Structures are given as C-alpha cells and as structure tokens.
Amino acid sequence: xxxxxxxxxxxxxxxxxxxxxxxxxxxxxxxxxxxxxxxxxxxxxxxxxxxxxxxxxxxxxxxxxxxxxxxxxxxxxxxxxxxxxxxxxxxxxxxxxxxxxxxxxxxxxxxxxxxxxxxxxxxxxxxxxxxxxxxxxxxxxxxxxxxxxxxxxxxxxxxxxxxxxxxxxxxxxxxxxxxxxxxxxxxxxxxxxxxxxxxxxxxxxxxxxxxxxxxxxxxxxxxxxxxxxxxxxxxxxxxxxxxxxxxxxxxxxxxxxxxxxxxxxxxxxxxxxxxxxxxxxxxxxxxxxxxxxxxxxxxxxxxxxxx
Amino acid sequence: xxxxxxxxxxxxxxxxxxxxxxxxxxxxxxxxxxxxxxxxxxxxxxxxxxxxxxxxxxxxxxxxxxxxxxxxxxxxxxxxxxxx
Amino acid sequence: xxxxxxxxxxxxxxxxxxxxxxxxxxxxxxxxxxxxxxxxxxxxxxxxxxxxxxxxxxxxxxxxxxxxxxxxxxxxxxxxxxxxxxxxxxxxxxxxxxxxxxxxxxxxxxxxxxxxxxxxxxxxxxxxxxxxxxxxxxxxxxxxxxxxxxxxxxxxxxxxxxxxxxxxxxxxxxxxxxxxxxxxxxxxxxxxxxxxxxxxxxxxxxxxxxxxxxxxxxxxxxxxxxxxxxxxxxxxxxxxxxxxxxxxxxxxxxxxxxxxxxxxxxxxxxxxxxxxxxxxxxxxxxxxxxxxxxxxxxxxxxxxxxxxxxxxxxxxxxxxxxxxxxxxxxxxxxxxxxxxxxxxxxxxxxxxxxxxxxxxxxxxxxxxxxxxxxxxxxxxxxxxxxxxxxxxxxxxxx
Numbered sequence: 001x002x003x004x005x006x007x008x009x010x011x012x013x014x015x016x017x018x019x020x021x022x023x024x025x026x027x028x029x030x031x032x033x034x035x036x037x038x039x040x041x042x043x044x045x046x047x048x049x050x051x052x053x054x055x056x057x058x059x060x061x062x063x064x065x066x067x068x069x070x071x072x073x074x075x076x077x078x079x080x081x082x083x084x085x086x087x088x089x090x091x092x093x094x095x096x097x098x099x100x101x102x103x104x105x106x107x108x109x110x111x112x113x114x115x116x117x118x119x120x121x122x123x124x125x126x127x128x129x130x131x132x133x134x135x136x137x138x139x140x141x142x143x144x145x146x147x148x149x150x151x152x153x154x155x156x157x158x159x160x161x162x163x164x165x166x167x168x169x170x171x172x173x174x175x176x177x178x179x180x181x182x183x184x185x186x187x188x189x190x191x192x193x194x195x196x197x198x199x200x201x202x203x204x205x206x207x208x209x210x211x212x213x214x215x216x217x218x219x220x221x222x223x224x225x226x227x228x229x230x231x232x233x234x235x236x237x238x239x240x241x242x243x244x245x246x247x248x249x250x251x252x253x254x255x256x257x258x259x260x261x262x263x264x265x266x267x268x269x270x271x272x273x274x275x276x277x278x279x280x281x282x283x284x285x286x287x288x289x290x291x292x293x294x295x296x297x298x299x300x301x302x303x304x305x306x307x
Numbered sequence: 308x309x310x311x312x313x314x315x316x317x318x319x320x321x322x323x324x325x326x327x328x329x330x331x332x333x334x335x336x337x338x339x340x341x342x343x344x345x346x347x348x349x350x351x352x353x354x355x356x357x358x359x360x361x362x363x364x365x366x367x368x369x370x371x372x373x374x375x376x377x378x379x380x381x382x383x384x385x386x387x388x389x390x391x
Numbered sequence: 392x393x394x395x396x397x398x399x400x401x402x403x404x405x406x407x408x409x410x411x412x413x414x415x416x417x418x419x420x421x422x423x424x425x426x427x428x429x430x431x432x433x434x435x436x437x438x439x440x441x442x443x444x445x446x447x448x449x450x451x452x453x454x455x456x457x458x459x460x461x462x463x464x465x466x467x468x469x470x471x472x473x474x475x476x477x478x479x480x481x482x483x484x485x486x487x488x489x490x491x492x493x494x495x496x497x498x499x500x501x502x503x504x505x506x507x508x509x510x511x512x513x514x515x516x517x518x519x520x521x522x523x524x525x526x527x528x529x530x531x532x533x534x535x536x537x538x539x540x541x542x543x544x545x546x547x548x549x550x551x552x553x554x555x556x557x558x559x560x561x562x563x564x565x566x567x568x569x570x571x572x573x574x575x576x577x578x579x580x581x582x583x584x585x586x587x588x589x590x591x592x593x594x595x596x597x598x599x600x601x602x603x604x605x606x607x608x609x610x611x612x613x614x615x616x617x618x619x620x621x622x623x624x625x626x627x628x629x630x631x632x633x634x635x636x637x638x639x640x641x642x643x644x645x646x647x648x649x650x651x652x653x654x655x656x657x658x659x660x661x662x663x664x665x666x667x668x669x670x671x672x673x674x675x676x677x678x679x680x681x682x683x684x685x686x687x688x689x690x691x692x693x694x695x696x697x698x699x700x701x702x703x704x705x706x707x708x709x710x711x712x713x714x715x716x717x718x719x720x721x722x723x724x725x726x727x728x729x730x731x732x733x734x735x736x737x738x739x740x741x742x743x744x745x746x747x748x749x750x751x752x753x754x755x756x757x758x759x760x761x762x763x764x765x766x767x768x769x770x771x772x773x774x775x776x777x778x779x780x781x782x783x784x785x786x787x788x789x
Contacts, residue, residue: 047345111349116547137529141543268523
C-alpha cells in the first residue's frame, strides 16, 4: 500500500524573516535578496561553528529547526540539493592557489568546497548513516531531490527523510552574475522533514510530484496542469492557491497566486523556498496548494500539496 | 620563548577559528589534540601551514608532527630550535 | 511483486587507459597503466605528482567531437565523448523514456580556475556559464537529444556509483525505462592543490594496499553505462553485460575527510549492497576495491573487507594504479571495469603492491589472473563526507 508523505518540519533561512515564521503572509516583496541571518550562537555550538562557512551555517540552522519541529532526533537519510555548491570556500581556495602560487595551502576551504559537504555535515551532526545524496543539477534540482525522497519513502525501510535545498550568494558571485546580466539573484536554505506519519503540527501532505517537458505554449501548459490534477483525482476548482516562480495567471488562475521568487530571488534551488511557502499556505488555510516551477526550456514541475 | 608562546596561542586561535576561546584559556603544556582543545587531523594540517607561512618552517619527516604539535610549548620549542 | 532485474546493456569510457572499452580491456589484461606526468595542466606541481591524464587536448576533443568552436569545460567534453561512444556502440535510438543521471565534482572548474579573475572583470563569461556542475549534464543531454529527465549527483568519490543507484531506482519506479548513468571529471589545478593540501598525493606511482603507500594519483575520466530492465534489453536485442543486482549508499557519519579507522562506513555499504543482492560475501568472485593508495582509505577498507571475508579468501584488487583516482567518474569507470571482468573472466592486478599491510591479514591479487568462474563482483566507491557506495554486478546468461 502506498505510504502517505507528510511535511512535519520546516526550517528556512532566507531573505525573509522565515526561520520560525508561522505565516507567509508576513513576508515582503524585495528588490535585493540576501538572507536574514540568525544569531548563529543560538543554534550552533562554537566547536562546530568554527569550521562552518556561511552556507553550512544556514543549512545547519534550517535543518535543526525542521528536525525540532518534527520531533525527530535522527533522520534515517539525507537528500540535499545545491546548484552552485559551497561557493565561498571554493572562491577562497582558488584565491589562495593564485596568491600563494600553489604552495602550502590551507586545507579547510578545499574540504568545505565540495557540494556534498552540506549533507555530510548533517550526517555527522545527527549520526545518520543512511543514504546521503547531493543533487547538483541546474534546473529542477530540488525537485529531483524531492522525487528521490518520495521514492525512498515508498520503500519499506524508510519512514522519514531530511530533505533540503540551499544556494548562497557571495560577493564575487554577485558580481559575476551581474556581469552575466542575471537579475534578481537570491539565496537561502530550506530544509524539510518528510515523514510517513502525521504529527499534531504537520504542515501538509505531499500528494504528487510531476514534470512536463518542453511544452509549446500556454495551452499545452494548461493541459499539462489539468492532466496532473486529474491523475490525482483533484478537481482544478479545488485549488485556491498557486505558488509559482513566475506569473502564470494567464494559464491557471485560482484565487491566490504567490510568485515566490519575489520574496527569495532567483537561484538554482529556489523551488525549495517555494515548497516551504506552499507548505505554510496549506497549514494556514487548510486547503490544497499547487506549486509550479519552470525552467529555461519551457519545462515544468508540479507539486500538489494537500491537508 | 614566553613571548613566542603567547603569539602562538593568538595565531592558533585565529587560524583554527576558535571563536569562543581566549589565549588565557589555553595551557601551553596541555595536549592540543585528543583532550585539551580536541583538535583533529584537519587542524593538524592547518598548523603545518601556520608553521610554514608564519615561521618559514617545514617539518622534516611526517613522524615529527606528533611530537612538534603535541602542545603549544612543543611548537614553540620546535620553532626556537629551527628558526635561523 | 518482485522487482524486475536491472541490467547493464552498453558502456562508453575514456581515461588514461585509452579512448574506448577495448583499450581498457587490453590495458587491464596486460598490466599497462596510464599514469604519467601531465602534458596539459599548467601547475607548478607538473613534475611532482604523477596523474592519469587523457592524452587529448581540449582542442583535439572539440575536433574529435565535431563541435563548433566555443567555450567548453573539459569535463563536459570528456562526458560527451564517453556518452556518444556508448550510444554508438549499441546503435541507440533516443526516446523520451530515456534519461541521464550524470555525476561530477569538478564541473567547469577546469576553466574557472584559469578565468576566475576575468569573470570578475566581465570577460570570458562564456566559460563562467560552464562552471555549474549541472551544465555539463545539460550539455550532454542536449547533444544526445534527451528532452526529459536528466540530473546531476555530486558526492565526491562515490558520485557515479550513486548515479547508477539513482538510475536503477528511477527504472523500478517507472519514471524512466532506460537510463544513461555515469560520470565525468577532468584534471584541474584545483583538485591537485586540494588533495596536496591534505597531503594525500603520492609523488610516485601510487601503491594501493601496500604497507609503504603514500597517497593517491589523481586521474581524469568519463564513463557511462546504459541500464534498463532485462525485458527492455532483450526486446531491443542489446547484449547484456551484467545484472546490477545489489547496491547501497551509506554514510560513515564520522569525519569530513577521514574514514572511521575500523572501516565501519565501508563495512555498512558493502554489507547492505550484498543484502540487497540477496548474496553473501562468499558468493563474490572478485572485489574491485576503492583502493586509492591513501593511508586512511586502504586501512579502513581492508579492515572492512577482512571482517566481511571472515574465513574465505576472496580475490580483490584496486585498479586506481591504472587510471588514477578519477573522483566523480571513479564509480562508473570501475563499473565498466567490473563488467569487463565478468564478461572476459579475469581479475586485474593490483599494481605496485609488494608489501602486505601490517594491520591486516588480507592481501590483494598482484598478478592478472584468468578465471573459470566470474559470476559476482562487488565494486566499492568511498568518498569524502563519509559517503560510501557499493555495487554488486552479476553475470547473466545471454
């Protein structure tokens, strides 16, 4: 029998005051998107913090909050998604290579530069010896991590997953992105606990995840959305809230549309923030929410959340 | 050598990012690894870089590392003996 | 309902051993390794650290691949080279039920390390666009006509083994029918200096499992395999190399770079992979070890192997003295090697291994052996961040 999947914990460090936000209605549209960082001393013991870069800290904090909310001490497995990885440490090591002509380099930035450092740190922290994947794709990266998490949860041995998406902005990459004429760049970490059991305070149930690739026009997109919902036995009329990364009101217009990138900016794992907002909306309104993300090639991901 | 010991304590705190530790918290005779500050193999590598960058010293053999980096005092001794 | 068998039905590879599968077979059977001094990397460590380098410049690769002039990362050029070889070898007809799961750790860093300062000044930006790991996957996907599912994993040295695991899972779940799985990593100043900062590079040809070993030799490679259900392979008339019978990914949860000295992480990964395969270690005819040549890995892995071997003498070797440690591509190239071993019934020698390790009783095969029976192979890939993967390949009657 197919297991239900619930979001029982959520932690987000983002350009919004999101860390322990009850309600996405408190969020504000922004022009620039740098994270509101907490006082890390409240969350991270100094002996751990000393070796953590900023991206590790925001991931650690988000994961910690999510696990505490879920009442879960030790997740069985960890799936992380990051499109650009640990940029600050990568930059530091690269700069060290150049400034010291490749001689006698400090190892810590190199060790911290690999994409899977984030998931690795969480495994050490929570002594989680199960699967530890890091998804490092560009588009739909976080959705791929979500897909794998959902698949794993249908397997007998897994009843919970710690899942997260994170990307950071650094001084250097902000400049490079400007040079590349990439606009509205953002950053943030969003971590989720997925569980096959409801808790009292759970956010939402993840009913379905789907993809539609290289659609020709809005009509095809509308059809894809309808088919997706139909397959899940959901009447489109039941969807009151659409969370999306760009304006889709011409294609599908429920009562409320939240363009989440207006709150967190654009980055390769921004859809994790989108899922976070969607989960909060489900909890607040006790109603189903549809999350749609688009990539550059007119392909789409759909996530259906319900109560 | 006392000056060097105090200098080393400050440098170690900086290089290993020991934010919550003051120089006076470090006893120069205490073991740096295992107990004491509880440093690990990555820290050992960072200390090797410290020795090289700040004091222009390279360890002669890998085995020396355990003796040299046992404590702040042993590091100071090594530097004093080998600096030209 | 029982899961369908997942089989390997095609392979493509390029490494220091050569440009195709046959070259790898020849090298492994004759003991001819590919470790040399780098010809292409501009580094002060040029003469110091031997590497497993593919002897084609980027320009040559672009010409061989008949690509238009432009900015490419070496990683994606190597990746495309291996994937095209795979597809041509089986005369593949692309469709929308075929996906790509690729793995890499370097991505476009081989270019970014040259042009980073330029990016900041706003020049050579075409190379900046190649930097993200996923861009190499997207490049390969668009070149071979994959319009649907493609993704990228990056878990250090276990990356492409994990790509195989994810691919298998996607097939079992009906997300895809066929998956091209594997990985690519190019040599770079970044990784040479990185591993040197950890003091785990050997200044001579590496010596996995030797008591005097001093570290690893870096390598570069791209290796991709086609996996699908047995039914799907037979329907298409494709030769079946092996069944991917078992797999597991676990985490040591011990330390960022070091393995727990008792090899607990390695033990768990191998144990779980065997369990998934429904087999015991005693059923294995060969273990292709991770065997990098570092003090830490080889000790941890040997201890884990010894615990699992118990009283049995299972042949094992490391092939990294042939190819170098190819990081993100390691799991996949060793999957290719394992499949060659199953189909040609031989065990490659663990090169440069003369002195047994003091801490353990087991010792690898130091000469190439041809065998009567090669039905089950266990292949290990253990990465930084405690990321441990093991794959079990089993022979299939065609």
